[in-house]
Amino acid sequence: xxxxxxxxxxxxxxxxxxxxxxxxxxxxxxxxxxxxxxxxxxxxxxxxxxxxxxxxxxxxxxxxxxxxxxxxxxxxxxxxxxxxxxxxxxxxxxxxxxxxxxxxxxxxxxxxxxxxxxxxxxxxxxxxxxxxxxxxxxxxxxxxxxxxxxxxxxxxxxxxxxxxxxxxxxxxxxxxxxxxxxxxxxxxxxxxxxxxxxxxxxxxxxxxxxxxxxxxxxxxxxxxxxxxxxxxxxxxxxxxxxxxxxxxxxxxxxxxxxxxxxxxxxxxxxxxxxxxxxxxxxxxxxxxxxxxxxxxxxxxxxxxxxxxxxxxxxxxxxxxxxxxxxxxxxxxxxxxx
Ligand code: NDP
Ligand code: GDP
Numbered sequence: 001x002x003x004x005x006x007x008x009x010x011x012x013x014x015x016x017x018x019x020x021x022x023x024x025x026x027x028x029x030x031x032x033x034x035x036x037x038x039x040x041x042x043x044x045x046x047x048x049x050x051x052x053x054x055x056x057x058x059x060x061x062x063x064x065x066x067x068x069x070x071x072x073x074x075x076x077x078x079x080x081x082x083x084x085x086x087x088x089x090x091x092x093x094x095x096x097x098x099x100x101x102x103x104x105x106x107x108x109x110x111x112x113x114x115x116x117x118x119x120x121x122x123x124x125x126x127x128x129x130x131x132x133x134x135x136x137x138x139x140x141x142x143x144x145x146x147x148x149x150x151x152x153x154x155x156x157x158x159x160x161x162x163x164x165x166x167x168x169x170x171x172x173x174x175x176x177x178x179x180x181x182x183x184x185x186x187x188x189x190x191x192x193x194x195x196x197x198x199x200x201x202x203x204x205x206x207x208x209x210x211x212x213x214x215x216x217x218x219x220x221x222x223x224x225x226x227x228x229x230x231x232x233x234x235x236x237x238x239x240x241x242x243x244x245x246x247x248x249x250x251x252x253x254x255x256x257x258x259x260x261x262x263x264x265x266x267x268x269x270x271x272x273x274x275x276x277x278x279x280x281x282x283x284x285x286x287x288x289x290x291x292x293x294x295x296x297x298x299x300x301x302x303x304x305x306x307x308x309x310x311x312x313x314x315x316x317x318x319x320x321x322x323x324x325x326x327x328x329x330x331x332x333x334x335x336x337x
Contacts, residue, residue: 014084063107186319215281248292
């Protein structure tokens with residue numbers, strides 16, 4: 001592997017996830033030497049990065065394990081650290097609140113400590129979340145809106161957010177929070193709403209399934225396209241001073257609208273018989289309506305997301321239709337939520 005033209009090195013935790021894989025591609029195309037931290041699994045989970053695995057360095061590490069994080073930082077000698085790893089699914093956080101607190105909350109502090117002791121000149125991006133606003137106290141939300149998390153996931157992200165602010169203020173480290181609203185893609189985890197719907201609609205269209213079971217149709221999210229949000233992460237770390245930014249489209253849509261557009265896209269305008277409400281997928285406390293105001297990112301970073309809600313739905317449904325259609329002609333084993 002040749003070294004990056006401008007000699008910059010980045011360490012990404014969560015590189016096997018949706019955002020980590022897009023960010024890795026983008027940093028490679030900018031000439032970075034990319035290190036990705038991966039945890040040991042009995043069955044490797046590298047489908048999102050298999051196309052770039054020869055161009056990146058994978059280092060072992062787990063957010064539970066301080067020594068492994070310090071070793072990952074020592075080995076990669078990063079100029080930039082993107083802490084994207086997390087137990088990222090709100091639904092599971094209600095059943096696994098302690099693991100979520102350990103990984104999503106304390107894991108960020110462990111990464112900050114690893115940076116402080118091994119790479120204190122590096123710049124640090126923390127994957128903060130609109131879920132921190134939870135039961136919103138104002139709409140749209142800005143960087144100054146108080147937090148009111150509604151799940152163990154949201155609570156853990158608030159802890160990590162404040163830890164980042166505290167490390168910045170206490171030790172002068174270059175640490176920034178991206179408070180990102182939901183961003184989705186064809187690489188989104190199967191259990192998330194958008195992907196569950198795009199995959200379900202594709203299977204119904206191709207005759208592999210009849211119904212999709214959902215928890216509610218009424219909640220609203222500010223949904224954007226993931227590669228645009230990972231580009232924003234990079235822009236944040238190019239700023240001379242660390243800062244916190246909201247990343248959002250400024251448009252909220254309901255689950256019902258997502259479902260409706262997805263079915264209409266495949267020519268099924270009357271989808272009522274294909275969708276069932278199932279309390280197993282409802283949450284003890286949900287977040288009803290999220291809407292972000294990203295003017296600070298627009299003004300200071302020049303960041304403006306271009307992919308609209310309807311485009312996002314089409315991108316995801318088309319990708320899942322291709323995936324299922326290809327599977328019919330090949331040996332690929334497919335999974336759904
Ligand atoms: P994904 O769930 O796709 O990826 C999560 C990553 O974290 C995976 O690579 C996973 O590895 C890794 N991971 C999980 N547990 C550990 C652990 N104990 N040690 C090391 N790595 C671990 O998330 P996204 O890419 O969608 O999101 C990236 C980050 O942004 C997350 O922190 C998420 O909470 C946050 N976020 C996401 C938003 C979104 O809409 N996508 C919105 C706001 C914030 P493995 O493959 O081994 O499971
Ligand atoms: P979140 O915003 O991080 O929780 O992202 P999700 O994609 O998991 O959920 C978005 C919204 O869709 C939430 O309000 C969920 O309660 C709602 N939703 C409704 N039915 C489902 C479902 O079956 N699965 C998921 N994941 N979410 C659902």
